[in-house]
Amino acid sequence: MFLIEPWLGGSHQAWAEGYARCSSHEVHIVGLDDAHWRWRLRGGAVTLAEQVAELSASVGPPDIVLASSMLDLPAFLGHCRRTLRNVAVCLYLHETQASRSRLTGEPLDDDVAHRNWSSMVVADHTFVNSDFHRRQLFEALPPLLEKAPDHRHTHLVPSVQARTTVLPVGVDVEALVATDRAADDGGPPLVLWNHRWDHDKAPEVFFRALRRLDHDGVAFRLALAGANVRQDPREFAEAEERFVDRLVHVGHLSREDYLDLLVRSSVVASTAVHEFFGIAMVEAMAAGLVPLLPRSLSYPELVPAEFHDVVLYDSYGDFVRRLREVLIDVDAARDAVDGLRKSMLRFDWTELGPRYDEALTSVVEGTRPDEVPL
Numbered sequence: 001m002f003l004i005e006p007w008l009g010g011s012h013q014a015w016a017e018g019y020a021r022c023s024s025h026e027v028h029i030v031g032l033d034d035a036h037w038r039w040r041l042r043g044g045a046v047t048l049a050e051q052v053a054e055l056s057a058s059v060g061p062p063d064i065v066l067a068s069s070m071l072d073l074p075a076f077l078g079h080c081r082r083t084l085r086n087v088a089v090c091l092y093l094h095e096t097q098a099s100r101s102r103l104t105g106e107p108l109d110d111d112v113a114h115r116n117w118s119s120m121v122v123a124d125h126t127f128v129n130s131d132f133h134r135r136q137l138f139e140a141l142p143p144l145l146e147k148a149p150d151h152r153h154t155h156l157v158p159s160v161q162a163r164t165t166v167l168p169v170g171v172d173v174e175a176l177v178a179t180d181r182a183a184d185d186g187g188p189p190l191v192l193w194n195h196r197w198d199h200d201k202a203p204e205v206f207f208r209a210l211r212r213l214d215h216d217g218v219a220f221r222l223a224l225a226g227a228n229v230r231q232d233p234r235e236f237a238e239a240e241e242r243f244v245d246r247l248v249h250v251g252h253l254s255r256e257d258y259l260d261l262l263v264r265s266s267v268v269a270s271t272a273v274h275e276f277f278g279i280a281m282v283e284a285m286a287a288g289l290v291p292l293l294p295r296s297l298s299y300p301e302l303v304p305a306e307f308h309d310v311v312l313y314d315s316y317g318d319f320v321r322r323l324r325e326v327l328i329d330v331d332a333a334r335d336a337v338d339g340l341r342k343s344m345l346r347f348d349w350t351e352l353g354p355r356y357d358e359a360l361t362s363v364v365e366g367t368r369p370d371e372v373p374l
Contacts, residue, residue, distance in 0.1 A: 009034025
């Protein structure tokens with residue numbers, strides 16, 4: 001099979017390489033560097049089609065193609081019409097523009113949203129990374145399509161929805177679950193921010209809560225990891241100044257150093273307004289951190305139901321109250337989430353690799369893949 005990833009970097013690269021490593025099939029990754037994301041959607045199809053033609057001449061045509069979401073799939077298939085012919089094609093949606101805009105309130109990029117939609121129409125089957133993402137997407141599609149002056153294609157939504165199933169992202173967590181936590185150094189609990197430095201993660205809410213606890217004299221240390229994707233991440237600059245005596249780390253880390261930080265951290269929190277899966281949170285929970293997550297987005301799917309009332313919060317006030325309680329008695333908080341760490345093993349590639357294989361085989365055979373709930 002050929003796995004087409006126009007954004008071969010970061011979590012997308014980990015997803016592609018993780019599946020290739022754990023699949024029982026021969027997986028050939030065809031990808032482009034993780035840069036210029038708009039150009040990947042507009043022009044990546046031409047270059048990737050050239051690569052597919054070269055690969056097909058070398059190893060033969062694939063039985064199936066699995067394409068990632070940052071691809072104009074109809075354009076790609078048009079350029080591959082002599083190479084792929086009647087090969088089954090699946091689409092994996094890490095993210096979609098219409099559903100993202102619906103969550104974040106950012107202006108809708110109609111061009112990107114319609115490329116997502118037309119890719120879903122042409123695919124034999126579409127996989128999404130969570131049921132939350134699927135629900136948001138199919139609630140966002142009718143308003144998007146109804147904006148067209150004519151030929152709105154809304155009649156196609158039910159058939160596309162019937163060909164869309166949940167297939168979680170695989171994450172390498174087995175080693176994390178087995179790794180011993182760092183010995184307690186006697187200092188205050190270490191709170192970790194491990195998201196992108198971006199507006200959709202609502203860092204201002206996170207830092208507002210920490211300022212409140214700092215004012216009240218609650219002891220904690222702070223580590224700010226994650227990639228900065230903004231020219232002016234002012235919330236983080238202000239946090240560096242406000243929490244200078246509490247900071248143990250600021251900035252992006254290598255994978256090795258990040259994993260070391262995970263096992264030294266005590267608490268991880270999300271204040272996000274947009275999350276379709278949550279790889280960083282899966283890794284943090286697998287490393288044994290105490291999580292505090294909104295009772296929304298994909299998080300109720302990541303966290304087993306028996307931990308919902310311990311881990312998920314309902315409002316900003318609830319978040320502050322719960323974070324205070326955790327920091328005051330982190331040992332009790334760890335006891336309350338006992339078992340959560342091992343539950344993350346269901347996302348390990350050793351578990352999900354065979355499920356991907358089964359799902360893709362079903363598409364080749366012309367049957368609907370089984371749901372793989374989070």
